[in-house]
Amino acid sequence: MEVVKIDNATRVYKIGTMETQALRGVNLSIENGEFTALVGPSGSGKTTLLQLIGCLDQPSSGAVWVDGKDVTRLNRNQRADMRRGHIGFIFQFFALIPTLTAYENVEMPLLLNGHSPSERRERVMELLKAVDLVERAKNRPDQLSGGQQQRIAIARALAPKPALVLADEPTANLDTENGTQVMQIMEKLNKETGVTFVFATHDPRVMKYARRIVTLRDGLIVENNGNGKNS
Amino acid sequence: MLQLFKMSFRDLGRNRRRSFFSALAVSVGLMILMLMSSVINGEMGSAIQGAIILETGHIQVRAASYDQNKSSLKWEDLVVNPDQIASQISVLPQVKAATPRLYASGFISAGNQSAGARIYGIDPASAANDPYRLGIISGSYLKADDSAGLLIGKPSAEKLHLKAGDNVSLSVNTANGDVAEQTFIVRGIYSTNTSSFDSATIFLPLTKAQTITQAQNRASTVFVLLKDASYTEAVASALKGSDLKVLTWKDLNPLILDWETQANSYISILYLIILAIAASVIINTLIMSVYERTREIGILSAIGMRGGRIMVLFLAESTLLAVGGVLMGVVLGVVSAYLFNIHGFYIGNMGLTGFTVADTIFAKLTLNDTINLSILTFIVTILAGLYPAIMASRLQPVEALRAEK
Ligand SMILES: Nc1ncnc2c1ncn2[C@@H]1O[C@H](COP(=O)(O)OP(=O)(O)OP(=O)(O)O)[C@@H](O)[C@H]1O
Numbered sequence: 001m002e003v004v005k006i007d008n009a010t011r012v013y014k015i016g017t018m019e020t021q022a023l024r025g026v027n028l029s030i031e032n033g034e035f036t037a038l039v040g041p042s043g044s045g046k047t048t049l050l051q052l053i054g055c056l057d058q059p060s061s062g063a064v065w066v067d068g069k070d071v072t073r074l075n076r077n078q079r080a081d082m083r084r085g086h087i088g089f090i091f092q093f094f095a096l097i098p099t100l101t102a103y104e105n106v107e108m109p110l111l112l113n114g115h116s117p118s119e120r121r122e123r124v125m126e127l128l129k130a131v132d133l134v135e136r137a138k139n140r141p142d143q144l145s146g147g148q149q150q151r152i153a154i155a156r157a158l159a160p161k162p163a164l165v166l167a168d169e170p171t172a173n174l175d176t177e178n179g180t181q182v183m184q185i186m187e188k189l190n191k192e193t194g195v196t197f198v199f200a201t202h203d204p205r206v207m208k209y210a211r212r213i214v215t216l217r218d219g220l221i222v223e224n225n226g227n228g229k230n231s
Numbered sequence: 232m233l234q235l236f237k238m239s240f241r242d243l244g245r246n247r248r249r250s251f252f253s254a255l256a257v258s259v260g261l262m263i264l265m266l267m268s269s270v271i272n273g274e275m276g277s278a279i280q281g282a283i284i285l286e287t288g289h290i291q292v293r294a295a296s297y298d299q300n301k302s303s304l305k306w307e308d309l310v311v312n313p314d315q316i317a318s319q320i321s322v323l324p325q326v327k328a329a330t331p332r333l334y335a336s337g338f339i340s341a342g343n344q345s346a347g348a349r350i351y352g353i354d355p356a357s358a359a360n361d362p363y364r365l366g367i368i369s370g371s372y373l374k375a376d377d378s379a380g381l382l383i384g385k386p387s388a389e390k391l392h393l394k395a396g397d398n399v400s401l402s403v404n405t406a407n408g409d410v411a412e413q414t415f416i417v418r419g420i421y422s423t424n425t426s427s428f429d430s431a432t433i434f435l436p437l438t439k440a441q442t443i444t445q446a447q448n449r450a451s452t453v454f455v456l457l458k459d460a461s462y463t464e465a466v467a468s469a470l471k472g473s474d475l476k477v478l479t480w481k482d483l484n485p486l487i488l489d490w491e492t493q494a495n496s497y498i499s500i501l502y503l504i505i506l507a508i509a510a511s512v513i514i515n516t517l518i519m520s521v522y523e524r525t526r527e528i529g530i531l532s533a534i535g536m537r538g539g540r541i542m543v544l545f546l547a548e549s550t551l552l553a554v555g556g557v558l559m560g561v562v563l564g565v566v567s568a569y570l571f572n573i574h575g576f577y578i579g580n581m582g583l584t585g586f587t588v589a590d591t592i593f594a595k596l597t598l599n600d601t602i603n604l605s606i607l608t609f610i611v612t613i614l615a616g617l618y619p620a621i622m623a624s625r626l627q628p629v630e631a632l633r634a635e636k
Pocket residue numbers: 013014015020021022040041042043044045046047048049
């Protein structure tokens with residue numbers, strides 16, 4: 001089944017009178033359970049594409065379906081609801097709430113989704129175990145290393161059991177060892193839970209984990225290798 | 232919801248000093264409001280109270296043609312048989328005291344100095360004149376049959392270098408338009424702590440005043456003090472009906488009442504200014520907080536927090552600031568009003584003519600004012616938080632996420 005379907009999407013940024021064609025007509029379909037990399041040179045439109053898929057932004061033309069819904073028809077609140085229920089995000093900077101502990105950061109999406117305290121506790125502990133950070137539960141983000149913060153961000157992204165996790169250069173701010181660890185955790189979670197991962201990257205060491213590589217150049221998909229499925 | 236408050240609370244804690252000073256701005260604002268209202272209360276209360284006790288009473292009964300600005304002594308302008316009228320009024324249950332008074336104008340001289348004087352002929356025995364009796368600071372009070380003694384206020388005594396027992400010469404206008412001059416003995420020097428009154432007023436026993444002015448058995452007014460000001464209208468209407476004129480303290484103190492209304496409108500403007508200052512500090516703090524947390528707002532939005540909830544998050548922050556600020560402000564306000572209440576606030580003789588103002592103001596904070604001003608401050612603080620909160624809720628997640636850390 002398709003988690004994401006993009007139909008001739010464009011995105012034009014206007015700054016003053018200057019227009020930038022970030023995407024020029026992208027067609028893409030991503031199946032459930034894929035582990036797919038978006039690659040391409042800087043400025044090719046990877047982040048822009050992830051933002052469209054993630055309902056953070058809307059295309060200038062064309063359509064985007066996520067989990068079977070045409071998300072271009074949704075209003076602000078409906079898009080927020082869509083993100084909350086169906087999509088997890090991992091960013092290049094580790095994007096944790098600085099005033100909340102590791103535990104509370106992972107718990108946040110569950111709170112927003114209205115889960116009971118016992119459900120929350122169980123799910124948070126399960127995820128902290130999966131990213132191997134149970135003993136850091138009470139630490140604030142500034143007391144964690146970059147790799148640890150990114151693992152907490154992964155746990156948070158997976159907390160509401162989304163259909164899709166989007167990661168924009170998740171390893172760009174990490175050294176090789178931590179980057180590898182983050183990729184291994186993502187791969188493991190993809191295999192164990194079947195959740196779809198789409199990540200943008202420049203990093204060849206990251207690309208080798210991908211089972212499908214979509215290459216963008218100047219806002220167009222120029223190459224599409226592999227089926228992203230678990231071989 | 233609880234989680235939102237937890238987050239806001241921690242966020243305030245993240246920048247403790249800034250949060251503290253914004254709460255302090257709210258509390259200082261509230262403290263000033265409370266202090267102002269308590270001083271005004273004390274001032275208004277004591278000004279009216281002072282004027283009633285010293286000068287106007289609650290009610291006066293006069294001849295219809297009497298003009299107080301002229302201190303007229305013409306027989307047709309005076310009340311005949313005032314003792315009888317006073318004793319009839321005294322019988323009313325709401326009345327504390329009713330007593331005749333004769334007003335005359337003149338001047339007093341000693342050595343080569345002289346000063347203008349308002350002469351009050353009073354019945355020394357009446358309770359209505361207790362404030363003067365209790366104000367004696369040297370010498371003694373008057374006796375009803377004393378035909379050579381007078382009381383003089385402390386400021387005039389100092390100006391004319393008079394002590395109790397000294398001789399003074401008093402010139403008084405009389406009923407037939409002449410001036411009578413006679414030597415008196417200063418029996419006593421009084422002070423009511425109200426410079427404008429004390430420096431102008433000389434007391435004579437009523438009988439002596441009637442003799443020297445040739446008013447005979449007449450008085451300018453029958454002065455009535457009630458047990459409570461709230462009885463004024465009832466008693467005044469009971470006294471109407473004869474050909475005499477019945478005036479209440481409201482008729483007799485138009486300046487103070489005018490001044491009170493005027494002061495109230497100035498005060499409202501001052502209140503608004505103070506609240507606006509406190510509000511702008513809050514707005515500033517919260518806008519800073521929104522800017523600093525732009526990325527955090529982006530993250531919350533990315534993980535699906537709706538704009539409305541983000542708004543609540545920031546409103547929770549201003550609510551916490553409001554609670555802290557108001558609590559601190561009430562403490563500061565009560566303490567400072569208490570200090571002013573004990574020590575008073577010396578304004579001296581403000582040189583205001585036309586009404587009586589005591590030289591020292593005592594703050595008087597009422598529970599009502601405390602509650603109203605606290606609620607007002609609280610609401611203004613929350614409202615001040617509204618704009619930054621709306622600003623936060625309108626941030627686009629993409630823009631917010633792009634913000635530099
Ligand atoms: N908010 C924006 N306003 C204007 N132009 C933008 C905006 N965001 C992106 N662009 C432009 O759109 C194009 C695609 O940008 P995008 O961020 O998607 O590239 P990218 O592939 O993610 O690059 P990188 O690898 O450097 O992250 C670029 O030319 C960029 O300058």
